[in-house]
Amino acid sequence: MNNETTQKRTNYIEWEEYFMATAFLAAQRSKDPHYQVGACVVNEDKKIVGIGYNGMPLGCPDDDFPWGKSAEASEVLETKSLYVCHAEMNAIVNKNAADVRGCTIYVGLFPCNECAKIIIQSGIKNVVYLSDEKAHKPNYIASKRMFNAAGVLYRQFKPKRDKIVIDFTQDNWEESPAKLRIS
Numbered sequence: 001m002n003n004e005t006t007q008k009r010t011n012y013i014e015w016e017e018y019f020m021a022t023a024f025l026a027a028q029r030s031k032d033p034h035y036q037v038g039a040c041v042v043n044e045d046k047k048i049v050g051i052g053y054n055g056m057p058l059g060c061p062d063d064d065f066p067w068g069k070s071a072e073a074s075e076v077l078e079t080k081s082l083y084v085c086h087a088e089m090n091a092i093v094n095k096n097a098a099d100v101r102g103c104t105i106y107v108g109l110f111p112c113n114e115c116a117k118i119i120i121q122s123g124i125k126n127v128v129y130l131s132d133e134k135a136h137k138p139n140y141i142a143s144k145r146m147f148n149a150a151g152v153l154y155r156q157f158k159p160k161r162d163k164i165v166i167d168f169t170q171d172n173w174e175e176s177p178a179k180l181r182i183s
């Protein structure tokens with residue numbers, strides 16, 4: 001008996017899940033011990049035109065620059081904050097298109113004020129974020145003020161599922177074609 005299915009798969013991830021998951025995958029490249037943030041820029045044709053994560057600038061070795069976030073003003077030169085490039089900035093400067101006007105940026109954490117400025121100046125029109133855990137901080141309040149003034153729309157991503165797991169261990173494509181486990 002031929003039990004070959006002629007129906008399309010239904011258990012596939014939606015576009016928004018795909019873009020946010022791409023941002024989360026990029027975040028796994030981050031060396032920051034406290035925050036791993038990823039960002040994914042998508043154009044109006046649903047094509048990914050930029051991906052980035054928080055990391056040290058090119059030529060600034062991850063092992064030579066500080067990753068701590070200690071407080072004393074005298075020690076600020078030995079904290080990451082003066083050096084690290086945020087995920088949003090990297091995703092925008094890494095763009096593989098002429099520009100990112102009209103694009104949407106998917107990011108794990110709501111953009112800070114510096115990234116908000118870059119987002120606005122680059123012409124990105126929509127921000128989709130997962131966490132807004134720094135919303136109480138002045139620089140994040142400033143981001144919203146600038147987005148509101150500049151007409152950049154922002155909304156929280158509401159995941160329909162808790163996990164998307166990538167499993168490299170399966171070796172039988174015919175019987176288990178989906179290497180991606182969705183739960």
Ligand SMILES: Nc1ccn([C@H]2C[C@H](O)[C@@H](COP(=O)(O)O)O2)c(=O)n1
Nearest residue numbers: 032035037054086087109110111112
């Ligand atoms: N929207 C954001 C927010 C933060 N980051 C990065 C930058 C740092 O590596 C880390 C947070 O640092 P902290 O706020 O503790 O100084 O997360 C980002 O890439 N995008």
Ligand SMILES: [Zn+2]
Nearest residue numbers: 086111112115
């Ligand atoms: Zn930022």
